[in-house]
Amino acid sequence: MKSFKPWKMLVLVMSMLLVITACGNQxxxxxxxxxxxxxxxxxxxxxxxxxxxxxxxxxMVTVTEVLGYNPPEDSRTPQGITPxxxxxxxxxxxxxxIEIKYKWTVPQSQFEQKFSLAMASGDLPDIMELNMKDxxxxxxxxxxxxxTEAYNDYASPALKKYMESDGGFAxxxxxxxxxxxxxxxxxxxxxxxxxxxIRKDWLDNLKLPVPTTMEELDKVALAFVNDDPDQNGKNDxxxxxxxxxxxxxxxxxxxxxxxxxxxxxxxxxxxxxIKGDGDQLVPGLIQPEMKTALGKLQEWYKNGILDxxxxxxxxxxxxxxxTAGKVGISYGEWWxxxxxxxxxxxxxxxxxxxxxxxxxLDGPGKSLVPKLRSNKLFVVNKSMxxxxxxxxxxxxxxxxxxKKYKEDKGAEKGYVYNWFNxxxxxxxxxxxxxxxxxxxxxxxxxxxTIDDENYTSVARVFDATKDYLxxxxxKASKGINxxxxxxxxxxxxxWGVTRTIKESGAYVNNEFYTLPTATQVEKGPQLDxxxxxxxxxxxxxxxxxxxxxxxxxxxxxxxxQITQEVNDWYSxxxxx
Amino acid sequence: MKTLKKESILHLMLLPGVIVTLIYAxxxxxxxxxxFQNFEPLSGFFKSEFxxxxxxxxxxxxxxxxxxLWNTIIIAICKMVLFLLVPLILALLLNEITKQWFSxxxxxxxxxxxxxxxxxLGGVIIELFSxxxxxxxVIESLGMxxxxxxxxxxxxxxxxxxxxxxxxxxxxxxVMLAAITGIxxxxxxxxxxxxxxxxxxxxxxxxxxxMPILVLLGVLSLGGILNAGFEQILIMYNPTVYQxxxxxxxxxxxxxxxxxxxxxxxxxxxxxxxxxxxxxxATYYLAYKYNDYRIF
Numbered sequence: 124m125k126s127f128k129p130w131k132m133l134v135l136v137m138s139m140l141l142v143i144t145a146c147g148n149q150x151x152x153x154x155x156x157x158x159x160x161x162x163x164x165x166x167x168x169x170x171x172x173x174x175x176x177x178x179x180x181x182x183m184v185t186v187t188e189v190l191g192y193n194p195p196e197d198s199r200t201p202q203g204i205t206p207x208x209x210x211x212x213x214x215x216x217x218x219x220x221i222e223i224k225y226k227w228t229v230p231q232s233q234f235e236q237k238f239s240l241a242m243a244s245g246d247l248p249d250i251m252e253l254n255m256k257d258x259x260x261x262x263x264x265x266x267x268x269x270x271t272e273a274y275n276d277y278a279s280p281a282l283k284k285y286m287e288s289d290g291g292f293a294x295x296x297x298x299x300x301x302x303x304x305x306x307x308x309x310x311x312x313x314x315x316x317x318x319x320x321i322r323k324d325w326l327d328n329l330k331l332p333v334p335t336t337m338e339e340l341d342k343v344a345l346a347f348v349n350d351d352p353d354q355n356g357k358n359d360x361x362x363x364x365x366x367x368x369x370x371x372x373x374x375x376x377x378x379x380x381x382x383x384x385x386x387x388x389x390x391x392x393x394x395x396x397i398k399g400d401g402d403q404l405v406p407g408l409i410q411p412e413m414k415t416a417l418g419k420l421q422e423w424y425k426n427g428i429l430d431x432x433x434x435x436x437x438x439x440x441x442x443x444x445x446t447a448g449k450v451g452i453s454y455g456e457w458w459x460x461x462x463x464x465x466x467x468x469x470x471x472x473x474x475x476x477x478x479x480x481x482x483x484l485d486g487p488g489k490s491l492v493p494k495l496r497s498n499k500l501f502v503v504n505k506s507m508x509x510x511x512x513x514x515x516x517x518x519x520x521x522x523x524x525x526k527k528y529k530e531d532k533g534a535e536k537g538y539v540y541n542w543f544n545x546x547x548x549x550x551x552x553x554x555x556x557x558x559x560x561x562x563x564x565x566x567x568x569x570x571x572t573i574d575d576e577n578y579t580s581v582a583r584v585f586d587a588t589k590d591y592l593x594x595x596x597x598k599a600s601k602g603i604n605x606x607x608x609x610x611x612x613x614x615x616x617x618w619g620v621t622r623t624i625k626e627s628g629a630y631v632n633n634e635f636y637t638l639p640t641a642t643q644v645e646k647g648p649q650l651d652x653x654x655x656x657x658x659x660x661x662x663x664x665x666x667x668x669x670x671x672x673x674x675x676x677x678x679x680x681x682x683x684q685i686t687q688e689v690n691d692w693y694s695x696x697x698x699x
Numbered sequence: 700m701k702t703l704k705k706e707s708i709l710h711l712m713l714l715p716g717v718i719v720t721l722i723y724a725x726x727x728x729x730x731x732x733x734x735f736q737n738f739e740p741l742s743g744f745f746k747s748e749f750x751x752x753x754x755x756x757x758x759x760x761x762x763x764x765x766x767x768l769w770n771t772i773i774i775a776i777c778k779m780v781l782f783l784l785v786p787l788i789l790a791l792l793l794n795e796i797t798k799q800w801f802s803x804x805x806x807x808x809x810x811x812x813x814x815x816x817x818x819x820l821g822g823v824i825i826e827l828f829s830x831x832x833x834x835x836x837v838i839e840s841l842g843m844x845x846x847x848x849x850x851x852x853x854x855x856x857x858x859x860x861x862x863x864x865x866x867x868x869x870x871x872x873x874v875m876l877a878a879i880t881g882i883x884x885x886x887x888x889x890x891x892x893x894x895x896x897x898x899x900x901x902x903x904x905x906x907x908x909x910m911p912i913l914v915l916l917g918v919l920s921l922g923g924i925l926n927a928g929f930e931q932i933l934i935m936y937n938p939t940v941y942q943x944x945x946x947x948x949x950x951x952x953x954x955x956x957x958x959x960x961x962x963x964x965x966x967x968x969x970x971x972x973x974x975x976x977x978x979x980x981a982t983y984y985l986a987y988k989y990n991d992y993r994i995f
Contacts, residue, residue, distance in 0.1 A: 239959060240956070242959065243959070243961065245743075260959060264739055367938065431830055431847065432830050432849075432850065434937055434938065435829070435850065435937055648953060648954070649761070649763075652763075652938070652953070656938045659938050660939065663939065676762070
């Protein structure tokens with residue numbers, strides 16, 4: 124112990140501490156840098172020049188975002204590309220001198236969790252994509268920046284045209300105390316119409332007619348289970364595709380319930396609100412029609428039309444089954460051919476899918492259509508120094524639709540459009556594509572002639588359609604071309620059938636279109652759990668009377684209160 | 700006083716550790732204040748409204764809470780008992796193997812799953828027990844009806860407990876083997892002279908010799924009476940087995956993360972901690988009283 128030099132030890136400890144703390148400082152400096160950089164150049168950008176929707180900042184502006192991403196839709200996209208490498212970001216930097224920094228990026232399935240965590244810690248980016256519920260929360264906490272001025276000064280004519288295309292209905296929903304707090308990415312509500320997708324080649328194999336009523340669908344589905352529709356000699360098919368979330372964005376049963384005149388949900392697990400007797404809204408989730416429909420599902424589960432283990436499956440598993448040709452019927456929207464049906468078409472050349480208006484009790488049924496389709500809102504953080512940058516970025520995305528940008532800006536070059544935020548579509552995008560492509564087809568044109576910001580989206584579908592009809596698979600596989608054509612342009616395809624439904628009025632409106640009420644926010648998850656648990660159990664064989672118990676619990680656990688709140692809103696504020 | 704002075708430099712060296720502990724272990728406890736607030740993240744602790752015991756009331760009055768608490772306790776207790784019993788039997792058996800290499804191989808094989816994360820194992824187990832999985836393959840080949848393990852409330856609990864014990868048993872087994880090695884070998888020699896066989900030796904020497912470590916493991920595990928294995932269950936469960944498989948942690952997770960009710964979530968967390976503290980203190984006291992055993 125004599126040779127022990129305490130001060131040496133002390134120096135060692137202190138120096139180690141120093142290293143540790145120095146590292147910590149380093150980290151926070153890095154994190155803070157982009158903000159201070161962004162702050163500096165706002166003034167000189169604004170004061171000297173008049174607002175230009177696509178004006179380039181003299182100095183680089185850095186904005187932060189977070190991203191939940193799905194794999195690129197287009198299979199021509201380079202393998203292994205990351206959101207940071209998206210070519211749109213490069214162009215954005217070049218054109219507007221705006222740089223996007225992602226605080227984090229996660230696969231879409233983890234986004235909700237990760238974003239909740241970010242909200243809890245208050246670590247939010249400059250520009251955010253929100254759903255209605257999160258919008259309400261952040262609004263209440265006063266974290267949303269005012270976009271009124273930025274929008275008025277900087278919105279491009281195209282953006283203004285889109286926003287006013289519904290008479291300002293969507294925008295007014297997100298304005299509070301005269302302040303515009305979000306740019307809603309609203310779309311034609313009929314895009315949410317559920318159709319029935321069915322394998323025509325299987326129907327032909329079994330010599331069955333196209334089903335128009337529930338009774339017929341029942342027969343077809345049973346035949347798809349038992350009669351070897353793919354004629355491979357194996358008992359390896361089941362009837363209707365389903366995964367564990369009963370009301371979802373696809374591979375679910377909304378359309379099935381609609382066929383029984385039951386309108387439980389628009390797909391977010393919250394109930395849909397339909398007109399009851401008199402001037403009241405009633406929750407579709409607890410109407411007696413639901414019980415009949417659940418009874419049918421129970422029967423379907425028993426005789427194998429539904430997968431025995433649907434309650435363990437997520438959407439990826441459901442897609443696997445569709446792709447592998449294990450199932451030939453699915454309820455879904457107009458975009459199905461675009462994904463995942465195209466995968467099945469590519470895998471099995473014999474596969475032929477058709478779209479049908481949903482079967483109902485006697486003849487085709489009425490699908491549920493929301494009043495407002497806007498699940499995505501773009502907002503800015505109050506602390507953001509350049510809120511107009513968000514508007515400019517939207518302008519940028521719309522601008523990229525012009526013909527002059529189309530040259531080598533395809534997916535194969537690394538342009539992944541669905542990773543770019545904030546992005547606003549033409550609310551009538553699909554309708555424009557449908558009419559323009561069909562016009563060009565009838566006139567036997569070789570190229571699309573329109574010249575506005577819709578060019579790219581119309582041309583993309585037109586080219587794919589041409590290729591598909593000519594059997595040309597040089598640029599893309601048959602499935603991809605067919606997907607583009609059959610979802611958007613074909614008269615008997617996704618949007619074609621949806622249009623006829625719209626015209627013939629074969630739909631029921633979800634009348635509730637505003638932000639969730641206070642009780643919905645508070646009790647929603649609990650009611651959701653109750654519903655999911657009860658319905659799954661009933662389908663898997665619990666007594667049907669469980670439904671009555673469910674209704675009673677739903678009401679007492681907050682359902683009645685929500686009904687009250689919804690009707691208060693409906694009688695005072697709703698546009699009827 | 701003299702020693703304190705002499706050792707002052709040593710105390711000084713302890714300081715960074717103490718500070719870090721204070722900051723990272725005790726500091727966050729201030730956050731427990733959330734349990735008594737209507738917490739809004741952006742208002743923070745200082746501006747959020749105080750609501751007293753409302754959060755606790757809210758949670759305990761939730762219709763599912765009793766069920767969830769019950770599930771947690773059943774699963775946790777089963778796991779605790781098995782986590783002592785199974786490794787004990789394994790350790791005793793391994794101890795009887797005289798071939799060194801053989802016992803090493805077995806040891807490693809048993810220890811291996813401990814290092815795998817539930818994220819991977821959960822998926823594997825779901826596949827194993829699925830309707831078309833190997834387990835049902837065996838069942839069907841025996842001429843029985845296949846069972847939907849993961850969608851059945853009673854089976855699900857069993858699988859959760861069984862798979863967790865299987866995954867984690869290697870750790871306790873190693874600890875116990877170490878305890879066996881520590882027993883004085885002269886005791887065995889003496890026993891042999893007295894004519895005791897392997898069985899008697901185990902009952903009268905090995906087991907009593909392991910008692911302190913068994914008590915220690917038992918006491919330490921009791922603190923986790925309300926921890927039934929969050930990660931594992933989160934990955935393996937689904938709405939159909941909420942009834943038998945939903946535990947406090949998964950419940951709080953859904954409450955806190957998806958509905959952003961931080962106050963109630965913190966309240967349950969605090970509740971769990973208090974229960975753990977009571978359990979640990981009680982068992983520690985009992986172990987001291989009846990076994991004269993103390994950790995500190």
